[in-house]
Amino acid sequence: MDVKKSFGIGLKLLIFTFLTLFILPGFSTYANNLNKKNILIINSYSEGLSWTKNESGGILDTLEEAGEMFDISVEYMDWKTYPSGENLKYLHNYMKYKYYQKKIDVIISTDDAALKFALDNREELFDSAPVVFCGVNPEGVKALTAGKGNITGVTEKVDAEGTIKAALGINPELKEIYVVFDNSESGISTWELINKAAAEVCPYIRLVPLNSGNYTAILNRAGDAGKDGIILMTTYYSDTDGNTVGFEKFTEMVCQVSKVPVYHLYEFGLGHGVAGGSMLSGRVQGELAGKMALRVLNGENISDIPVYMGKTTHFMFDYKVLDSFNIRTSLVPGESIIINSPYSVFRENKNFFISASIIIVLLSGFIIILLFYLSRINKIKRELADSNSELSQLYEELTASDEELRIQYDELTEMQKNLVQSETRYRQLYEKMLNGYVVFEPVLDRENKIQDIRFIEYNQSYLLQMKTSVSIGLGQTWTEVFGTVNRNQPIYLRVLLTGETEQFEAHDAKNNQFFLVNAFKLNENQIGVVFENITNYKSAIREIRKLNEELEERVQERTQELQSAVSQLESFTYTVSHDLKSPLRAVDSYIRIIMEDYGRTINRDAAGMLTSVRNISKEMMEMINKLLLYTIASRSELNFEEVNSEDLFLACFDEMKAAYPDRDIDLIIETGLPNVTADRILLKQVINNILSNAFKFTKGREKAQIRIGSALTEKEYTFYARDNGIGFDMSYSGKLYGIFQRLHTSDEFEGSGIGLVTIKKIIEKHGGRTWIEGTQGVGATIYFTIPYIEKNA
Structure with a gap:
């Protein structure tokens, strides 16, 4: 059993090892081949051209550093040697045969010819693949990509201005620049750029073009350059006789014949006898294009990758060449790369x-x-x-x-x-507030002048207040959203600079809307703005103003009618009062004659009645005189002058005292009395009537007193005259300013009831006010005001 078990385990290990070493790597390679991305690099020029070699090398090294498996195909159009339609036709057929059934994921082109070929043929040959370019100047990019999409890349911007400035720093006495360029499209455009750069850097420098004739003639002219000049190399590939000369070779030939330093705009010129310059790097161009291609291969939308417009140049100089012209390295720009420097232990082991x-x-x-x-x-x-x-x-x-x-x-x-x-x-307040709230960030130019404002934050009420349905994206400017410039931009900039809050009205002429705007500074870069739509309010104001104008017209008409009626009434009153005096005087005269001629024969009752009639006539005559005074006060024009009110009170009191010699009454001035601007005659009438009332209503007092004083407010003087007479009940005060209105009978106190009315009329003509206060059994106080008028008014 143990032997069998060991054999089974060994067999399993053998199978596992076989699968690991032979089968599984095959499957892995197959899977990788299925996911491999196809990249096509199209070069405008030949493989042996240094510029093309640097560009292509930068692209390939960047793709290799990515560490991914790519199927990279590299093609060379050799456009410098074969700039013809036949070459294009051959390339078209060749690439159709080679790539017709191969899906290209991205095309990388170097220089103008390759970009144009890729764009003209990508739909037919390359399945509309995205294109990443490099080595094309901005004008060429604009012309070649017009109306086409799915493109991005790196622009070629030669730094002629930097090279000329560096040359001026080395030789301030520079007067002439001999510019070497061929008559190709790129050569002519480079010449134009150098013209423009020289005009901006130093207009007095003369530019000498070296592009006409064969290359031998150009070399002869370059050898004749004087000591106050330099030679500036651009690209030179063929002369006017059709002779083809390599970039590096022709650079060496020019440097050999030149008696002055030779500067170059391209990196491939370094090491071939040129002193240096701000040189365009083909390798940097290729590296940037390679990185853009990797972003496209990693799934990024090519339309989101902007064309790179930055610098791809750096200052480079050759120490040996500088030394041969006795040029110190301290004269070149500080960030320069210097090649062929002599060996220094310290520098090498710095x-x-x-x-x-x-x-x-x-x-x-x-x-x-x-x-x-x-x-x-x-x-x-x-x-x-x-x-x-x-x-x-x-x-x-x-x-x-x-x-x-x-x-x-x-x-x-x-x-x-x-x-x-x-x-x-x-946050709830911000989102729910009825007023619109928005945070702006000013967009400034290099001179710190405001060009636009950018939306940083806003609430929903802002859109409701603006009454707009446009979509506002955070970060968008006002011009991008509404298509017009915000006319309140200077106010926002002033708020940002001063830090002071400003409130103003804004008008949207397009939609006829008005807004009340409060702007305040949030921080060094942002402004908070509160909007309130006041269009309805403004409309209401206009309506109210219109109604007011109509009302003023009606009031003016009614006032004129009233003034005419009052004038007629005053004239009527004056005429009637004047005409009534004649019959009253006749009645008084007839009764006096009767009493003198027949007084002894008339019985006592009849004589008493005639006496009463005569007294009534006298009272009637007095009332008519008072009424005439009131009418005169109403109709008379004011003659303003400076009046000493204290002197006027004292003079009137003395006259009144003389009229009542048997009265014991004192005038007490409690405060200083000012000089006022008034009509002296009418003001004296006012004071006479006031003192007359005080004399009349204090006749029952053993020791009568009249207290006078005044106070100054911002707009007027307020005078008062207080007596210790019988006073009155304030509930009847409304009757006191009516004509012929009295609170006491003529048997108790003499008078006509017109004195207070006359006071009121005269004070109102002066623009003042009058009123009376009293307490029954204690006394009364009459107040009146005179407007304060400055002497220089």
């Missing part, structure tokens, strides 16, 4: 010397530190013993502090919980 120096310094430092700490250790040993008791005490304090820390931890936990709740409430 890292070693630096590392050794650092190690020596560190070791010295460590020794000093060790000596220092040895002395410290002895001191620490002594201090440790002393600190033992302190540590014990500290431990007790820490134990006591543990409870405090726990309490603080609980408080911090509660604070964090409150912060989370606050954040939640803020």
Whole structure:
């Protein structure tokens, strides 16, 4: 049994080993072949061309470093040698035969001819494969890819400006640049770029084109370049006689005949006698294109991979050539790569010397530190013993502090919980608030001038307030969303610069909408803006303004009608009052004559009645005079002048005192009385009427007093005259300013009932107010105001 069991185990191990070594690798290889990606590299020029070799090498090395299995096919169009339609036809048939039944996953083209061939034939030959290009200048990319998609790549941008600046740094006295280029399309476009760069860098430099004639004539002209000039090489492959010369070979030939430094725009020129320059690297172009192709092969959409427009150049110089022209390496740009430098022990082992120096310094430092700490250790040993008791005490304090820390931890936990709740409430408020809220980020140009604003955040109410159905993506600019420039951009920039909140109205002319906008600074780059649609409010304002205008017109019309009626009424009152005085004077005269001529024959009752009639006539005459005064006060024009109110009160009081010589009454001025701007005559009438009332209603007092004072507010002076007379019941105060209205009979107190009405009329003509307060049995106070007018007004 043991033998059989051992045999079975051995057989199983043998089968497993066979499967592992022979069968399974076959299946693995087959599976890998099924998933292998096919890459086609199409080169515009021949394999022996250095530029093409560098580009293709950069692509292949990048694909190899990816560590994946690719089926890579490399083709060369040799377009420099065979730039003809027959060559294109041959290549078409050749590639149709070779790749017709092979699915190409990505095409990588180098230079213009390959890109054009790939785009023209990919639908027929390469199953519409995506194309990644390199070695094509921006103008060529624009022309070749117009109207075509599924393309990306690396643009070839020669740095003529950088090379010219480097040459000027080496030779500030430079006056002429001899430019070598052929008459191909790429050669002509390079010449135009150099013209433009030279004009921007140094307009006074003269450019001499070396492109006409055969290559022998060009070499002769290059050899004649003066000491204040340089030669700038571009690409030169064939001359006007059709002679083909390799890039590197012709570069060497030019450098051999030149008496001045030769600069180059392409990396392949280095090592063939050129001094250097800002050189375009074919290898860098190929590496970048290879990385883009890997992104496409890994499933990334080629339309999401933008065309690379950056620099693929770097400054490179040849030490031997610089030395032959006595040019110091310190004159070349600092980031330059210098080849053929003489051997230097320090330079070649620079890292070693630096590392050794650092190690020596560190070791010295460590020794000093060790000596220092040895002395410290002895001191620490002594201090440790002393600190033992302190540590014990500290431990007790820490134990006591543990409870405090726990309490603080609980408080911090509660604070964090409150912060989370606050954040939640803020977010709910932000999402539910009725006003629109949006966060903008200004888009500035190089001169920090605002060009646009970008949406960073907004709530749903913003769209409702804007009354728009457009879709706004975070990160989009206003112009991208609405197609127009936001006219409030300068305000937003001012808020960002000053930090001050601004409120303003904005108008959307397109949709005839109005918004109330509050803008405030959130941080150094963002602005918070609250929007409120006030279109309905503005419409209501317009309607109200229109109604107000109509109302003002109606009020003006009614006022004119009322003024006309009042004027007519005043004229009527004046005429009637004046005309009534004549018959009253006649009645008084007739009664006086009767009393003088027949007084003795008239019985006592008749004489009493005639006396009463005569007294009534006198009272009627007095009332008409007062009414005339009131009418005059109403109709008279104001003659404003500066009036000393204190002098006016004293003068009126003296006149009144003279009219009542038997009265014991005092005038007390409680405050200073100001100078006012008023009509002196009418103001005197007001003061006379006020003092007259005080004299009348204090006649029952043994010691009568009138107290005068004033106060100044922002707009007016307020005067008061308080007496200690009989006063009145305030419930009847409404009658006091009516014509002929009295609270006492004429038997009790003399008067016509027009004095207060006249006061009110005159004060109102001055723009002031008047009112009266009183307490029965205590006294009354009359108030009036005069507007404050500055002297220079």
